[in-house]
Amino acid sequence: MGASGEAMIDSMALSVKALSFSYGPQAALSGVGFDVKRGQCCILLGPNGAGKSTLFALITGLYHAREGRIALGGNEIKKASYQALSQLGVVFQQSTLDLDLTIKQNLHYHAALHGMSRKQAKNIIQQELERFEMFDRLNEKIRHLNGGHRRRVEIARALLHKPSVLLLDEPTVGLDVPSRQAIVSYIHGLTKEQGLAVLWATHLIDEVYPTDQLVVLHQGKIQITGSVREVIEKVHAENLQDAFAHLTQKEGS
Amino acid sequence: MLLRHYFRAMKGIVGRELWRFVQQRERFFSALVRPMIWLFVFAAGFKSALGIAIAPPYETYILYEVYITPGLLGMIQLFNGMQSSLSMVYDREMGSMRILLVSPLPRSFLLISKLLAGTAVSIVQCYVFLAIAWCYGIEPPVMGYLWVFPALVVSGLMLGSLGMLLSSFIKQLENFAGVMNFVIFPMFFMSSALYPLWKLQESNEWLARLAEYNPFTKTVELIRFALYGQLNIEALYYTVASLLLFLFIAIQGYNPSRGMMNKKKGR
Numbered sequence: 001m002g003a004s005g006e007a008m009i010d011s012m013a014l015s016v017k018a019l020s021f022s023y024g025p026q027a028a029l030s031g032v033g034f035d036v037k038r039g040q041c042c043i044l045l046g047p048n049g050a051g052k053s054t055l056f057a058l059i060t061g062l063y064h065a066r067e068g069r070i071a072l073g074g075n076e077i078k079k080a081s082y083q084a085l086s087q088l089g090v091v092f093q094q095s096t097l098d099l100d101l102t103i104k105q106n107l108h109y110h111a112a113l114h115g116m117s118r119k120q121a122k123n124i125i126q127q128e129l130e131r132f133e134m135f136d137r138l139n140e141k142i143r144h145l146n147g148g149h150r151r152r153v154e155i156a157r158a159l160l161h162k163p164s165v166l167l168l169d170e171p172t173v174g175l176d177v178p179s180r181q182a183i184v185s186y187i188h189g190l191t192k193e194q195g196l197a198v199l200w201a202t203h204l205i206d207e208v209y210p211t212d213q214l215v216v217l218h219q220g221k222i223q224i225t226g227s228v229r230e231v232i233e234k235v236h237a238e239n240l241q242d243a244f245a246h247l248t249q250k251e252g253s
Numbered sequence: 254m255l256l257r258h259y260f261r262a263m264k265g266i267v268g269r270e271l272w273r274f275v276q277q278r279e280r281f282f283s284a285l286v287r288p289m290i291w292l293f294v295f296a297a298g299f300k301s302a303l304g305i306a307i308a309p310p311y312e313t314y315i316l317y318e319v320y321i322t323p324g325l326l327g328m329i330q331l332f333n334g335m336q337s338s339l340s341m342v343y344d345r346e347m348g349s350m351r352i353l354l355v356s357p358l359p360r361s362f363l364l365i366s367k368l369l370a371g372t373a374v375s376i377v378q379c380y381v382f383l384a385i386a387w388c389y390g391i392e393p394p395v396m397g398y399l400w401v402f403p404a405l406v407v408s409g410l411m412l413g414s415l416g417m418l419l420s421s422f423i424k425q426l427e428n429f430a431g432v433m434n435f436v437i438f439p440m441f442f443m444s445s446a447l448y449p450l451w452k453l454q455e456s457n458e459w460l461a462r463l464a465e466y467n468p469f470t471k472t473v474e475l476i477r478f479a480l481y482g483q484l485n486i487e488a489l490y491y492t493v494a495s496l497l498l499f500l501f502i503a504i505q506g507y508n509p510s511r512g513m514m515n516k517k518k519g520r
Binding site for chain 1: 255257258259261262264265266268269272273276277349351352353354355356357358359509
């Protein structure tokens with residue numbers, strides 16, 4: 001903290017400033033701004049309809065906002081989209097794998113989109129799948145995998161091109177408890193080992209680690225940002241559960 | 254380095270589409286059955302009803318089957334173009350279009366690669382159909398098989414970009430039935446695919462006029478002439494112009510700041 005504004009943006013893995021977006025007359029996001037540093041896991045907490053998915057659509061460049069700016073590793077998405085998007089790995093809420101293709105085919109497709117050679121891709125695919133102990137299933141079709149394994153493939157895919165920022169949009173929805181826990185702890189591990197910056201959207205409090213940063217979004221506005229402890233202290237709550245309830249119930253919808 | 258990235262990405266996109274096509278056997282099968290029914294059943298029924306006069310590119314009297322073969326090649330590509338646009342609407346709802354769109358290359362390049370991929374699939378279908386037609390006795394000159402290739406590339410891209418244009422405006426999958434009624438059928442029947450334009454002119458002047466300006470008519474004529482080793486330059490210009498127009502609008506439709514997607518409520 002304390003550094004001047006511009007330098008600050010550059011040192012951040014992900015920087016969102018004064019972002020507003022609306023679908024027609026209906027405002028989906030207004031004045032949203034926060035930063036995620038390298039090695040940090042930032043949890044974007046918000047009830048359904050808070051604007052989380054819209055924010056993700058903007059960060060991934062699916063839409064462009066007229067107001068505000070988004071930078072990935074100092075590259076603004078509207079001006080330097082190639083550099084910005086090269087640094088970004090995404091796991092969307094809905095599965096985006098080709099069911100009729102094998103794990104291998106799905107991953108090579110993604111690698112090609114990111115300009116990797118066949119050989120490069122082969123090595124990295126092996127590395128990433130081995131972390132999940134899934135390398136021996138390389139030639140299985142996605143259709144034959146269960147939900148937890150599909151998610152793992154998607155996470156491996158999002159990491160293939162060695163991004164510096166990983167976005168996860170409610171990645172554990174619909175999974176059983178062991179799969180959920182495995183994914184939560186895996187992602188937290190990545191931030192420590194590889195210095196990856198993670199932005200994780202969820203409405204499930206139990207996915208938050210005490211060391212995480214929080215951004216609480218409600219009705220398109222940021223209610224609070226800070227570490228877990230700061231947030232609890234600021235709203236004078238007993239625990240995070242209470243704090244979240246308090247923050248997302250005011251001016252109820 | 255960047256150039257290599259473009260090349261690899263395009264290879265990946267086309268490869269994926271071909272793999273998907275090969276692995277979805279029902280799709281491959283149904284894509285072939287449709288023109289075969291037209292050829293074996295419809296054409297057989299109409300053979301005696303319709304006399305075809307000698308008109309370029311044909312040099313002798315021809316059978317009705319021979320006449321409609323280029324039209325059926327056009328139909329394969331028309332359906333394929335619409336089907337890949339259907340899959341784009343579906344992909345967008347399901348999200349796999351997003352994987353394409355969040356990759357770093359410019360969106361227009363990604364969309365054009367996707368078009369090329371769809372066109373490649375349609376050309377495979379066309380050649381398999383031509384092989385079946387050959388067994389049935391429809392034997393255009395050998396060089397025709399070579400010349401028809403560039404014609405199929407241009408027409409596949411044109412019909413694919415029309416599909417892409419539609420996919421950027423269609424909000425939901427359910428609206429796709431409308432595309433069948435308002436795009437595929439009128440385009441196909443109001444064209445020279447099944448009957449020469451002068452036949453249409455005999456029965457209805459303004460229908461013939463509409464058919465004449467139908468881009469599908471031009472693309473079928475382009476294919477027809479190419480299949481007999483000739484270049485219909487007017488048809489080529491018209492098809493390329495339609496291609497550029499459709500492509501331009503489609504890319505606008507997928508533009509992140511101006512596109513129609515902006516106006517839709519995303520989830």
